[in-house]
Amino acid sequence: MLKIIRQALLILLFLTVLTGVAYPLAVTGLAQILFPSQANGSLIEHDGKALGSSLIGQPFADPKYFWSRPSATTPFANNSTSSTGSNLGPTNSALTDAVKQRIDALHAADPGNDAPTPVDLVTASGSGLDPEISPAAAQYQLARVARVRGRTQADVAKLVAEATEGRQFGILGEPRVNVLRLNLLLDGKL
Amino acid sequence: MTANAWLQIGLYLAVLLLTVKPLGTYMAAVFSDAPNRVTRLGAPIERLLYRLCGVRADEDMSWKRYAVAMLVFNVLGLLAVYLLQRVQQWLPLNPQHFDAVSADSAMNTAISFATNTNWQGYGGESTMSYLTQMLGLAVQNFLSAATGIAVLIALIRGFVRKTTQGIGNFWVDMTRSTLYVLLPLSLVLALVLVAQGVPQNFKPYETVPLVQATTATETVKDADGNAQKDAAGKDVTKESQVTEQSLPLGPAASQIAIKQLGTNGGGYYNANSAHPYENPTPLSNFLEVLSILLLPAALCYTFGAMVGDRRQGWALLATMFVIFVPLLIGCALAEQAGNPALTGLNLDQNATVLQAGGNMEGKETRFGIVNSAIWATATTAASNGSVNATHDSFTPLGGLVPMWLIQLGEVIFGGVGSGLYGMLAFAVVAVFIAGLMVGRTPEYLGKKIEAYEMKMASLVVLIPCALVVVGTAIAVLAPAGVAGIANPGIHGFSEVLYALSSASNNNGSAFGGLSANTPFWNVLLGICMFLARFPLAIGMLAIAGSLAAKKHVPQSAGTLPTHTPLFVVLLASTVIVIGALTFLPALALGPIAEQLVAIGH
Numbered sequence: 001m002l003k004i005i006r007q008a009l010l011i012l013l014f015l016t017v018l019t020g021v022a023y024p025l026a027v028t029g030l031a032q033i034l035f036p037s038q039a040n041g042s043l044i045e046h047d048g049k050a051l052g053s054s055l056i057g058q059p060f061a062d063p064k065y066f067w068s069r070p071s072a073t074t075p076f077a078n079n080s081t082s083s084t085g086s087n088l089g090p091t092n093s094a095l096t097d098a099v100k101q102r103i104d105a106l107h108a109a110d111p112g113n114d115a116p117t118p119v120d121l122v123t124a125s126g127s128g129l130d131p132e133i134s135p136a137a138a139q140y141q142l143a144r145v146a147r148v149r150g151r152t153q154a155d156v157a158k159l160v161a162e163a164t165e166g167r168q169f170g171i172l173g174e175p176r177v178n179v180l181r182l183n184l185l186l187d188g189k190l
Numbered sequence: 191m192t193a194n195a196w197l198q199i200g201l202y203l204a205v206l207l208l209t210v211k212p213l214g215t216y217m218a219a220v221f222s223d224a225p226n227r228v229t230r231l232g233a234p235i236e237r238l239l240y241r242l243c244g245v246r247a248d249e250d251m252s253w254k255r256y257a258v259a260m261l262v263f264n265v266l267g268l269l270a271v272y273l274l275q276r277v278q279q280w281l282p283l284n285p286q287h288f289d290a291v292s293a294d295s296a297m298n299t300a301i302s303f304a305t306n307t308n309w310q311g312y313g314g315e316s317t318m319s320y321l322t323q324m325l326g327l328a329v330q331n332f333l334s335a336a337t338g339i340a341v342l343i344a345l346i347r348g349f350v351r352k353t354t355q356g357i358g359n360f361w362v363d364m365t366r367s368t369l370y371v372l373l374p375l376s377l378v379l380a381l382v383l384v385a386q387g388v389p390q391n392f393k394p395y396e397t398v399p400l401v402q403a404t405t406a407t408e409t410v411k412d413a414d415g416n417a418q419k420d421a422a423g424k425d426v427t428k429e430s431q432v433t434e435q436s437l438p439l440g441p442a443a444s445q446i447a448i449k450q451l452g453t454n455g456g457g458y459y460n461a462n463s464a465h466p467y468e469n470p471t472p473l474s475n476f477l478e479v480l481s482i483l484l485l486p487a488a489l490c491y492t493f494g495a496m497v498g499d500r501r502q503g504w505a506l507l508a509t510m511f512v513i514f515v516p517l518l519i520g521c522a523l524a525e526q527a528g529n530p531a532l533t534g535l536n537l538d539q540n541a542t543v544l545q546a547g548g549n550m551e552g553k554e555t556r557f558g559i560v561n562s563a564i565w566a567t568a569t570t571a572a573s574n575g576s577v578n579a580t581h582d583s584f585t586p587l588g589g590l591v592p593m594w595l596i597q598l599g600e601v602i603f604g605g606v607g608s609g610l611y612g613m614l615a616f617a618v619v620a621v622f623i624a625g626l627m628v629g630r631t632p633e634y635l636g637k638k639i640e641a642y643e644m645k646m647a648s649l650v651v652l653i654p655c656a657l658v659v660v661g662t663a664i665a666v667l668a669p670a671g672v673a674g675i676a677n678p679g680i681h682g683f684s685e686v687l688y689a690l691s692s693a694s695n696n697n698g699s700a701f702g703g704l705s706a707n708t709p710f711w712n713v714l715l716g717i718c719m720f721l722a723r724f725p726l727a728i729g730m731l732a733i734a735g736s737l738a739a740k741k742h743v744p745q746s747a748g749t750l751p752t753h754t755p756l757f758v759v760l761l762a763s764t765v766i767v768i769g770a771l772t773f774l775p776a777l778a779l780g781p782i783a784e785q786l787v788a789i790g791h
Contacts (some may be wrong), residue, residue: 001258003244004255004258004259004262005262005266006244007243007244007245007259007361008259008262008263008266009266010242010243010244011239011243011245011263011361011364011365012263012266012267012270012333014239014242014243015329015332015333015364015365015368016270016325016329018368018369018373019328019329019332019333019368019372019373019448020324020325020326020328020329021324021325023328023373023376023377023444024324024328024390024441024444024445026377027377027380027381027384027390027441027443027444027447028390028391028392028441028444030381031380031381031384031390031391031443032390032391034381034384034385035381035384035385038384038385038386038387038388038389039384039389039390039391039443040389040391040393040396040439041389041396041437041439041467042387042470043396043398043437050396050398051398051399051401052398052399052400052401052435053396053398053437054387055387055466055467055470056435056437056466056467057466058400058401058402058435059400059402059404060401060402061402061404062402065401065402069555075406075407075408076404076405076406076407076432077404078404078435079435080435080436080437080438081315081316081395081436081438082313082315082316082460083313083315083459083460083461083464083465084313084460084461084702085461085464085551085552085579085580085582085583085702086551086552086580086583087552087580087582087583087676087677087701087702087703088551088582088583088677088703089582089583089677089681089684089701089703089784090529090531090549090551090583090584090585090586090589090681090784090788091531091586091679091680091681091784091787091788092677092678092681095529095531095532095551095583096531096532096535099532099535099537100535103535103536103537114536115538116536116537116538117535117536117537117538118538118544118545119528119532119537119538119539119545119547119548119549119550120545120546120550120555122537123549123550123551123552123553124551124552125464125552125553125554125555126461126464126552126553126554126562126577126578126579126580127459127461127464127465127466127554128461129461129465129466130466130554130555130556131466132554132555132556133555134544134545134546134555135544135545136538136542136544136545137545139544167194167472168471168472168473169473171194171197171198171201172198172472172473172475172476172561173471173472173473173475173556173557173558173561174472174545174546174555174556174557174558174561175543175544176555176556180401183401184401187401
């Protein structure tokens with residue numbers, strides 16, 4: 001029995017060194033050489049200053065910006081140190097109420113828009129940090145942003161196209177628009 | 191569903207099937223008793239390791255010795271993770287200065303990671319230091335998966351060997367699983383994940399400005415930590431301006447790779463693979479969800495190769511596919527149909543070229559419906575438990591699929607190693623039932639299945655069922671259990687049932703609304719996770735020992751062939767009947783009742 005315990009301790013120690021020290025250090029070393037930007041958080045940089053991460057969504061409530069998907073993080077939306085979804089069940093009335101409120105907020109910012117609201121724009125994302133919205137959700141907001149900014153819709157549509165990514169390799173995932181990138185483009189910061 | 195959705199499902203299944211033979215062949219070589227090209231390559235490292243640890247690689251262990259070694263090794267690993275969490279505040283690589291984890295939470299997490307469950311009561315980015323993540327949690331990701339493979343390989347030897355006591359050497363099987371299988375695959379996957387955007391560094395969290403400032407709303411607490419109430423009885427809140435975001439970094443990719451490959455599932459971040467840093471692109475998603483089923487599927491082939499009849503392995507894999515594919519499609523259809531409670535709100539839930547549509551609550555834009563459904567089904571078929579969408583917000587039927595897949599005993603792919611040895615327990619039960627029908631002593635792979643094997647297999651099949659049912663009953667009767675429920679009504683019961691199913695089958699996913707980081711839940715789920723792992727592994731090792739001691743019986747006209755479609759149907763029926771009979775009443779009170787309410791709206 002003592003022999004087994006000693007063997008177990010030693011094997012645990014050596015495998016820990018291998019998988020818990022050597023392996024992450026090797027991955028870190030290779031990652032920092034091969035993919036330095038991605039390995040350090042995919043920061044959007046301009047003139048040496050970090051403006052955000054292209055992977056972590058930010059909250060927007062001003063009509064002049066495209067809005068991100070709702071975020072259920074606390075104590076504020078898109079809190080990147082506390083990722084979470086709402087975990088509201090499908091029949092929970094709190095979910096229906098929240099969706100109604102979000103539709104109302106969108107209408108208040110853009111009273112003339114009677115089109116059906118794209119579902120992703122009024123439902124909370126799984127992480128609370130979704131950096132993207134569907135092209136439909138961008139389309140829905142386009143006229144509002146153009147009007148508030150006094151720019152032509154074609155002008156804004158060009159920037160939307162620039163921030164849009166299709167399915168990866170034409171097959172995987174869903175087409176999507178990066179909201180932070182788009183709003184930085186609108187502000188002329190990129 | 192759109193044509194693209196079907197295409198993505200088809201592509202996933204096709205690529206998975208294509209990996210089965212090469213990877214399965216490779217693993218058969220790794221665990222073969224005869225020296226070969228693969229094991230010669232790593233022989234110097236192996237020899238050095240064994241010498242340093244005082245292990246004799248040629249020692250053939252009896253099943254009891256094998257089980258003791260497995261148990262001692264895992265309990266020591268469990269204690270190490272517990273200790274690490276309790277003292278992380280004094281150790282290096284803690285740039286965010288996280289405090290020690292509470293005793294009950296640390297105990298729960300240690301059991302959770304040592305049992306390959308990876309239930310998470312804590313939020314990674316707000317609780318665990320970099321050191322705890324890599325030296326404690328990631329290490330257990332490797333070792334618990336390697337343990338599963340080792341037990342499976344020992345069981346296979348029980349079928350192959352004749353009239354002997356030995357079923358192999360646990361230390362060698364552990365080391366080889368880690369060295370030849372888990373480490374190389376993880377290294378490659380981790381690097382691809384970094385290329386897609388998963389962080390891998392040791393820097394403190396990065397602070398970036400918000401383009402538009404936002405408002406934080408916090409409830410004001412009194413000295414005892416209770417929320418202060420105003421005259422109307424409402425919580426007093428305090429608002430403050432937020433102008434910055436703190437981006438959580440660290441050695442994420444290396445841990446995420448093994449958490450997917452080892453069917454562990456414990457997220458580096460709280461939102462798991464829904465988090466854009468944990469799973470940034472559709473490609474990273476494809477590879478992560480492929481990794482969930484990669485080893486469990488390939489091990490079926492390894493099994494066939496090692497018992498000398500590849501058709502036996504394909505038959506088991508076919509059984510898994512027969513149950514998996516319809517449930518996957520069912521889940522995708524339910525989620526794509528959208529949430530009936532939201533119709534009538536002038537909302538667009540239809541799938542078009544511009545949006546995924548469907549039930550998007552708790553799902554990420556880049557994954558849409560179909561990738562969330564593939565993931566939810568794969569992660570619960572296997573005992574992975576990572577998520578890329580919140581299962582709590584799935585439609586009632588969409589959420590029923592993952593819950594029931596867990597309740598089937600984690601044998602439809604299941605955990606790395608543990609899924610297949612669980613499935614083999616069901617196979618023993620299936621040939622026994624078939625034997626009863628024709629009045630013959632049942633055989634499987636040339637070994638007589640007798641009372642002893644049948645008792646052990648029944649225990650392996652029934653222990654998790656009992657834990658789920660009894661645990662759920664305790665939780666809904668105890669005020670401390672009910673206190674954790676987030677959603678009102680029927681769905682709240684589903685949260686409890688899901689949690690107990692997940693822990694008692696070593697899955698680890700959750701209906702995440704449940705607040706389970708309390709002493710009651712940490713202890714209850716900790717007990718379930720422990721009992722669902724080690725007694726089962728020991729039971730299977732006992733079968734291995736008993737089979738190894740038996741003679742080979744030659745096939746005769748009365749032998750039930752176990753590689754035919756007939757056997758696939760028999761085995762699938764056995765799994766489904768046990769899963770349905772045990773859980774239909776509970777499911778009727780949860781997701782099925784909720785579906786009736788939803789369509790009645």
